Amino acid sequence: MKPVVHYSAIEGRSLAFWGLLGTFGLFLVLGLGAVWVMEHNGHHVTGMNNQIIWGLPHVFAVFMIIAASGILNVASIASVFGKKMYKPLSRLSALMAIAFLGGGLMVLMLDLGRPDRLVIAATYLNPKSVFAWNILLYPGFFAAVGAYIWFMMERRMNRYTHQIGLFAFVWRLLLTTGTGSIFGFVVARNGYDAAVLAPMFIIMSFGFGLAIYLLSLMATCRWTGRELGDSVVRQLKNLLGVFIAAMFYFVFVFHLTSLYGTENHSFENFILVDGGLFTQLFWIGWVGVGLVLPLAIVYHPSMSKSRAWIGIACAMVIAGGLASMYVIIIGGQAFPMSIFPGFEVSSSFGDGQIASYAPSIWELGLGIGGIALALAMTTFAIKVLPFVPDSLSDELMDPHYTPAKEVEVEAETDAA
Amino acid sequence: MNEQKIDQYRRDFFTKATATAATGVIAPGVMLMQVGQAQARPLDQAASNKNRWGLLIDSNKCADGCSDCVKACESENAWGSGSTDEQKSDAGQKAQWIRTVTLKNKLTSKEHQLPMMCQHCEQPPCVDVCPTGASFKRADGIVLVDKHICIGCRYCMMACPYKARSFIHEDLHDQSPDVPRGKGTVESCTLCVHKIDRGDGTTACAEACTHQAILFGDLNDPNSTISIEMKKHATTQIRADLNLNTGVRYRGI
Amino acid sequence: MFAQPVTSKWVLATTNPANLGVIVKQIRNLFIFLTLSLVMSGSVMADSVGxxxxxxxxxxxxxxxxxxxxxxxxxxxxxxxxxxxxxxxxxxxxxxxxxxxxxxxxxxxxxxxxxxxxxxxxxxxxxxxxxxxxxxxxCHATKPRDTAFHPIVSDKMKAFADVHDAPKTKSMLDTIAAKAGAK
Structure with a gap:
């Protein structure tokens, strides 16, 4: 009989552990300090203005929210699609999904003009608002994934894991669709008005989520000395490759559709050719660092066998993801709205002009604070509850495992 | 500074008005404007959907370089030059309820200008997207922000096809009692709702336009000047493709 | 790991199901306290405080x-x-x-x-x-403001127009005044 996977909380007493948690905590505190500055002074201290309405905080928040639902994918593959190999990976996946949604929401909520009125967002709901749908979807996600974790950890509830996993999976699709639709339903702006944004956000969530998960898993196993077999890494990195390819496809289709209609030519020209920073971020950040290079790494014959390179590929997907959010969110606003087609327009309110945006340190601080919160939550949670398997060795994880190496070693000893 | 100007203006007004009254002459050839289109509604009566307030803006009459409507709005609603606030905000962060937009024909280079403000749509995208319902449309068609429940998410600004809305980026202290506005909330043209409720029957911009380019009135009343004018002349909505049925209509774009 | 030593009596009570009675008592005490404080605050005449x-x-x-x-x-x-x-x-x-x-x-x-x-x-x-x-x-103004010149002007204009059946806008008044001056 195959050995069973055991989970345990990490020891978490070392200086390194507290150092790590302290570092995350420090960034979180710095982020909250930035919030204090922003809220005390008003948004005039930020780079945001009446043209760039949503700035860097939204880049981080949207990235984290869609990544959160993507992280849950690993668990969904086990419970919904019945892949046994992914089962031991599920608990951490669900935990990080909650942590990243929490971090993303923190950023989103603290960037509000009146975060003190947050409760109003729950007590007054406009049923027609996509944002309000999201406000309902977020707590639903916490509840569903929370219950999912409970069902996985509580032996008596184990048999319902499939059902709750399915529910959480459907919920996460709704959540990402909702997040994508926040932008996709904005008919006024050339850069947003596309139904393809919602499915594109779902595919992006797959990619970002898996990259974050794989990187965190490798770090966790390495720093806690738990074995992580090649078969797990290989499967996850291959899956990452598929997701990157799918993201590539969606980016291609998105811009192809846009390019086809003459009305969007100037917007496409702005993003793809002469948008300055946005064009650079698109080609170098989003396409180069976020798609082409990591795709090359995960399918490269030798690089793809190196954990270091796989880690770099994951980091690239994450960096490219942030760049893609910047291009979509900020670029979509910087490009002037077409209010009077056929005319060259000018005014004191930025009509007809590319809006400029210089993010402030406070916005960056808030965004990084959100990521720090997610990582701190994860780090702390794996210390107090058994989220991480004791071992993810090939022996446990690979159905075709044959202890080939040991045989060789024996043979060598014999020869000696 | 500003108050001095106002006082000066008031003095001028009274002198001239008295002079006119004393001579008792209304110069011939001056067209009489229809007054009292909007009777004052009793204070305790709610705005009703029998009215739909709107503006008809004739960009042919709008004089190049003139910004009287903007100035009037600023002083009436206490933003921009009408208030001592928003000193810390940079140019892109300062509120603008109304602006003049210059349109240049790409083919002929012919330029003309027109004032832009909240278009008071019948189907306002800002109202659709607002998560709390702070963005709302009054029964008489005026689109407003309820700043008591606005959380400052700025989604309405993202959704507005006219860029009509502004966000307040800092603390304010110099508001008009009739026009509350404050940090962290979104605002836009109110169609001088306080003046309408008071029965002024006009807006500050319409009142101040010396070229009669802005006409205020009730789109639901077939006998109002605005309705009559709109029946007589071809008018357009900005971004009519969005099918929002705006309350602000234009001639001569 | 998870169960840190707890010091508060309330937390102790809630963590132990056997202490349900304690909880009920505590809730009751809380109610009595709140009611009493409400009654007290009402009975003390406001003139004497604040x-x-x-x-x-x-x-x-x-x-x-x-x-x-x-x-x-x-x-x-x-x-x-x-x-x-x-x-x-x-x-x-x-x-x-x-x-x-x-x-x-x-x-x-x-x-x-x-x-x-x-x-x-x-x-x-x-x-x-x-x-x-x-x-x-x-958001709201903290003091009365009588400087908002448009309402005042328009009120006067309205009164003026009502009496004299005259035009309402500044420009027309300007025109009229200019013409009157020219004569």
């Missing part, structure tokens, strides 16, 4: 409701009025915040209005005493 208020008696000696009702319920009325005004355009004056300010804003030696939320002023003194955040004036 800060001394600067009230401008020149504007009349009576508020729209008796003082103790206003103390207790001013926010209820203001909030009700706020929604009526905001949503429906009902602008009755009795509970209008603007009217509150018109009456309760005091002037300094230089005959300039002092904001009602300045320290020691009508609104602020009570709210500081009770440590209740005063949120109205994030």
């Amino acid at each position: 800060p001394e208020l600067k009230i401008n008696r020149a504007n009349g000696d009576k508020c729209v409701l008796p003082a103790d009702e206003m103390r207790k319920d001013h926010m209820k009325h203001l909030q009700h009025q706020r929604d009526d005004t905001m949503r429906d355009g009902i602008r009755t004056e009795k509970f209008s915040l603007k009217e509150c300010i018109n009456c309760h804003a005091n002037k300094d030696e230089a005959d300039k209005y002092i904001p009602v939320n300045a320290p020691g002023e009508f609104c602020q003194s009570c709210h500081a005493y009770t440590s209740v955040k005063l949120d109205c004036f994030e």
Whole structure:
């Protein structure tokens, strides 16, 4: 009989552990300090203005929210699609999904003009608002994934894991669709008005989520000395490759559709050719660092066998993801709205002009604070509850495992 | 500074008005404007959907370089030059309820200008997207922000096809009692709702336009000047493709 | 790991199901305490507690409701009025915040209005005493303003127009005045 996977909380007493948690905590505190500055002074201290309405905080928040639902994918593959190999990976996946949604929401909520009125967002709901749908979807996600974790950890509830996993999976699709639709339903702006944004956000969530998960898993196993077999890494990195390819496809289709209609030519020209920073971020950040290079790494014959390179590929997907959010969110606003087609327009309110945006340190601080919160939550949670398997060795994880190496070693000893 | 100007203006007004009254002459050839289109509604009566307030803006009459409507709005609603606030905000962060937009024909280079403000749509995208319902449309068609429940998410600004809305980026202290506005909330043209409720029957911009380019009135009343004018002349909505049925209509774009 | 030593009696009680009785007792005590404090606060006459208020008696000696009702319920009325005004355009004056300010804003030696939320002023003194955040004036004007020239001009114009059946706009008056001057 195959050995069973055991989970345990990490020891978490070392200086390194507290150092790590302290570092995350420090960034979180710095982020909250930035919030204090922003809220005390008003948004005039930020780079945001009446043209760039949503700035860097939204880049981080949207990235984290869609990544959160993507992280849950690993668990969904086990419970919904019945892949046994992914089962031991599920608990951490669900935990990080909650942590990243929490971090993303923190950023989103603290960037509000009146975060003190947050409760109003729950007590007054406009049923027609996509944002309000999201406000309902977020707590639903916490509840569903929370219950999912409970069902996985509580032996008596184990048999319902499939059902709750399915529910959480459907919920996460709704959540990402909702997040994508926040932008996709904005008919006024050339850069947003596309139904393809919602499915594109779902595919992006797959990619970002898996990259974050794989990187965190490798770090966790390495720093806690738990074995992580090649078969797990290989499967996850291959899956990452598929997701990157799918993201590539969606980016291609998105811009192809846009390019086809003459009305969007100037917007496409702005993003793809002469948008300055946005064009650079698109080609170098989003396409180069976020798609082409990591795709090359995960399918490269030798690089793809190196954990270091796989880690770099994951980091690239994450960096490219942030760049893609910047291009979509900020670029979509910087490009002037077409209010009077056929005319060259000018005014004191930025009509007809590319809006400029210089993010402030406070916005960056808030965004990084959100990521720090997610990582701190994860780090702390794996210390107090058994989220991480004791071992993810090939022996446990690979159905075709044959202890080939040991045989060789024996043979060598014999020869000696 | 500003108050001095106002006082000066008031003095001028009274002198001239008295002079006119004393001579008792209304110069011939001056067209009489229809007054009292909007009777004052009793204070305790709610705005009703029998009215739909709107503006008809004739960009042919709008004089190049003139910004009287903007100035009037600023002083009436206490933003921009009408208030001592928003000193810390940079140019892109300062509120603008109304602006003049210059349109240049790409083919002929012919330029003309027109004032832009909240278009008071019948189907306002800002109202659709607002998560709390702070963005709302009054029964008489005026689109407003309820700043008591606005959380400052700025989604309405993202959704507005006219860029009509502004966000307040800092603390304010110099508001008009009739026009509350404050940090962290979104605002836009109110169609001088306080003046309408008071029965002024006009807006500050319409009142101040010396070229009669802005006409205020009730789109639901077939006998109002605005309705009559709109029946007589071809008018357009900005971004009519969005099918929002705006309350602000234009001639001569 | 998870169960840290707990010190609070309340937490101890809740973590142990056997202590259900304790919880019930605690809740009951809380109710008694709250009720008592409510009764007490009601019975102590408000005149004897709280800060001394600067009230401008020149504007009349009576508020729209008796003082103790206003103390207790001013926010209820203001909030009700706020929604009526905001949503429906009902602008009755009795509970209008603007009217509150018109009456309760005091002037300094230089005959300039002092904001009602300045320290020691009508609104602020009570709210500081009770440590209740005063949120109205994030948006609402804190003093009366008679400088908004358009309403005044338009009111006069309207009166003028009503009497003389004359045009209303500034430009026309300017034109008229110019022509009158030319003659």
